Amino acid sequence: MGAEQIRRWESGALAHAVTDPFGQGPLPWLRGSEQYIGDTGQVVPWYADPALARGGHGGPRSADDVRRQIKGFASAGAVAPGEAIDFHITVDPPQQFSVDIYRIGHYAGDGAAKITTSPRLSGIVQPPPLTADRTVSCHHWWLSWRLQVPSYWSIGAYVAVLTTVDGYRSHIPFTVRDSHPADLLLLLPDITWQAYNLYPEDGRTGASLYHAWDEDGRLLGEEDAATTVSFDRPYAGAGLPLHVGHAYDFIRWAERYGYDLAYADARDLHAGRIDPGQYRGLVFPGHDEYWSVPMRRTVERARDQGTSLVFLSANTMYWQVELSPSASGVPDRLLTCRKRRGPGKPALWREVDRPEQQLLGIQYAGRVPEPHPMVVRNAEHWLWDATGAGEGDELPGLVAGEADRYFPRTALPEHQRRILLAHSPYRDGDDQLRHQETSLYRAPSGALVFASGTFAWSPALDRPGHVDLRIQRATANLLDRICKRD
Structure with a gap:
């Protein structure tokens, strides 16, 4: 400013x-x-x-x-x-x-x-x-x-x-x-x-x-x-968190189509209140940038035991954080992330040699100042079935906010099959040409791990002015396969 x-x-x-x-x-x-x-x-x-x-x-x-x-x-x-x-x-x-x-x-x-x-x-x-x-x-x-x-x-x-x-x-x-x-x-x-x-x-x-x-x-x-x-304070302004609508977009769409959903929050995941073995898939519907060590450990174990993972945003699991009790002893009421300030270990997952790509298949690349089209890749893949999307088709406005991509010099997770389903050029804040990618891989356990690599995926499901029927169909293809629907 x-x-x-x-x-x-x-x-x-x-x-x-x-x-x-x-x-x-x-x-x-x-x-x-x-x-x-x-x-x-x-x-x-x-x-x-x-x-x-x-x-x-x-x-x-x-x-x-x-x-x-x-x-x-x-x-x-x-x-x-x-x-x-x-x-x-x-x-x-x-x-x-x-x-x-x-x-x-x-x-x-x-x-x-x-x-x-x-x-x-x-x-x-x-x-x-x-x-x-x-x-x-x-x-x-x-x-x-x-x-x-x-x-x-x-x-x-x-x-x-x-x-x-x-x-x-x-x-x-x-x-x-x-x-x-x-x-x-x-x-x-x-x-x-x-x-x-x-x-x-x-x-x-x-x-x-x-x-x-x-x-x-x-x-x-x-x-x-x-x-x-x-956490012992209101949210600013009208009291709704920034980006909260991304989660609500997914919820409205998924409930409309009758998916069998359970609900929890990130602190439940952190505190060990979740048994991933009770679910076919874990869905992360919104901007989910701050992760603790227990969160990551639980999610990686879930994948390795056959629970699929669906990440519908970008810049996921970027910062490593700690949770601690409030002054009165209530657990998980204080959130700490030192970022790059002061002594102690770095706070970026990729700087502690645990890059996000080893879980997601792609990782954060940068901000997208103006929305750009998502460019379909590998259109013959089942994710794009019945969407009408062809190879190289552009889905307007689907690369927005922040973007992820595959980093060739960063290790990939163990996988049986892996594919990139979008490869989309965009201009960053310095007018440099960058690209976004959407990733899907199958872990050795059989779990599918999908990462949209863009903020705009969830809004495309049910937000007025942002709905894209091809994204709705692709998401249904993914969830139906995870839920083993006929």
Whole structure:
């Protein structure tokens, strides 16, 4: 950003514009494109307001991190039916508020369904966030509402929508999981979501693993960012993580076509709460850049024991991270990644001699400032069956955000067969010609490992304006084979 001071509520969008080519877009369960401009100049959805649906005006306004009209976080990323999840919420000025719980999915064309609504709750102004060495935490906030998740609730990705009496709104994502077998386990990348979280985006105290502010309200870069971030805080802005829509795009599509899905988050994978042997495949639907040693160990063991792996984004497993307990001893509430700063071992997997390609088959190559076409390669392969895609065909806009490719000097994983299914030229930020690749290999165990090598794959499944029927069919070909569908 240089020395130029920016309006505080723009900082998140500016900071991440290059890594999220789609922006936040309409909120993930909004099917249409109707929206309005809020009082901060942000685009705000009307999705839950019947008057607006009939063409009226007004409606809920998005909370922000400067005035903190309503903001909150959950005590856990994922809970099982029958367990409780606690919400810690601040409301300014103090007033009553309610919480609507939505489940993301495919509901007769809607992208979510309202499952329940809280009683009317009393809101208080919680204390300011605590900061120590750029780490921002709200672990001292009082409990606002405890949701006892009924045993009959469906597992899945949920969003708590917080609304004040005077019409401000914010969000808290969470997951309901169980341990029953399923064809596919969907893993929500909550560790990467937190790495990008700039809360509070107030021009003063917020920090992520990418950015922080100086005393003049200027946005600083990675060398001045936090090295440890806390899960005990809201997500910046409207409360939805950056890139969250990529996971929701996959969920809506997969549920529409009836795939047997289980749900968990990255911290479940880290903590050993997942038995990969219960699933035919593990699906990583969104940007999943930050991985701990236990995460990688579990996923490699899963592959070696015959569980297939599906990576639908790019820049996967790039940074090695550690998770540690909060000050009060709750496990996995602090995320640390030193990146290239200070003493100690490097934090890039490829710099500790464990390059991502040894699991994925390809690895991160760089950013893609403007979307480019994906160029089909090996079109006779079964992945491209019935897609209508021919050799050298261009799929518009499918190389976007960030891209992976095959690195010839880096070791490949053990494999029986391996193929590259796209080879796509693009221009990087320095106008240099680069290329993206999409990879598939079969491990000795028989497991398939697919890596799309682009951010744009999941949005092509179900995001308005980005849907590509060939990508939908190719993904179905892959998942049907993993699930052994006829």
